[in-house]
Amino acid sequence: MYLRPKVGRSPNAIVRNQAVQYYSYPDYKMDKINRTSGGPFETSADIGLNEWITMRIEVKGQQATLYLNDEKEPALTIKNMKGTLKSGAIGLWVDIGTEGYFKDLKVTKR
Template sequence: MNVTGSVVKINSEEVLKVERDLKTLPFDIKHLGATVNGPLYAKLKNTNFENGTIEVKVLSRIQKHTPYPDSWGFIGLAFRINGDNSAFESIYLRPKVGRSANEIVRNQAVQYYSYPDYKMDKINNTPGGPFETSADIGLNEWIKLRIEVKDQQATLYINDKKEPALTIKNMKGNLKSGAIGLWVDIGTEGYFKDLKVKKRS
C-alpha cells in the first residue's frame, strides 16, 4: 500500500525491503503534515488482528537520494488496518535520533499515531499521552519490536527489555480489529525479518 517491496540479502540472510512509493503517494516537503504518516506499508494478506502480540525485527537506513533531508529512518508497524486502508493504528521508530545529544530530539525516537484523525502533527498535542518517547536505537542495526495489544491499550517493548518503551493506555482509533502492515515513511530503506503474530482473545 503506497510502498515497493523486494526480497534482498543482508549478511547473506534474505529479508524484506520496503520503501515508500512516491508515484502512488507523492511527498510535499512544504506540506509535511499532510503527506506523511499515511497508509504506507506492506500489508499481510488474510490477517485479522484484534488482541495479541506482534513481533518483528527491523533495520532502517536513509535513502541515498532521499527527497527529505531530515529523514530519521522512519520504520515500524501498523495494525488493526481496516479493509480500505482508511484507518489504522501505528507505532514506529526514528532510529537516527535514538542516541542524539539533544534530549528533546532524542525523546522523539518512538512515536504512536492513529490514522487518519490523530497523525503526528496532532497526536502529540492530544490529552492522554505521552505518545512519543526515547529509545536506545540507531540506524543500520537490527531492532526487535514487540507490540502487545489488548482492547484499547498497546505496549511496545524494544530489544527484549523487560520494561516497556511506550504504553498507550487508550488508542485513539475506534477499530476493534484489522490487518497488520510493515510500515515505512519518507526517505527510508526499511528492512524486516522474523515476523511473528500471536492472537489472543
C-alpha cells in the same frame, strides 16, 4: 507505533524523545497527537541506524505496550489507543531517505 532510529541517539533531548511514537490514522495523525515533546504518545529509546531492532507489541483492549530489543520493561505504553476500529491491518514502512528491512513478523492471538 513506530520507531525513528535516526533520532534515537541524538544529542538533542527534544529530538531524541521522538524516537518511539504512536499515532492512529486517519483521525489521530502524527501532527495532531505526537507534537508535544515528552507527551504520552512518544518517548526516547536507545536505538540507531544500521542495527537490528526487535519489537514486540502487546495489545489488550484499548492498551498497547511496546517492548524493544528483548527488554523486560516496556519502551512505550499507550493506555487508551485512539480511533474506533477494533481490528485492522499492520503496516510496515520506511521513511523517505532511509532504508529498512523487516523479518520474522508474527501475529499471535493469546
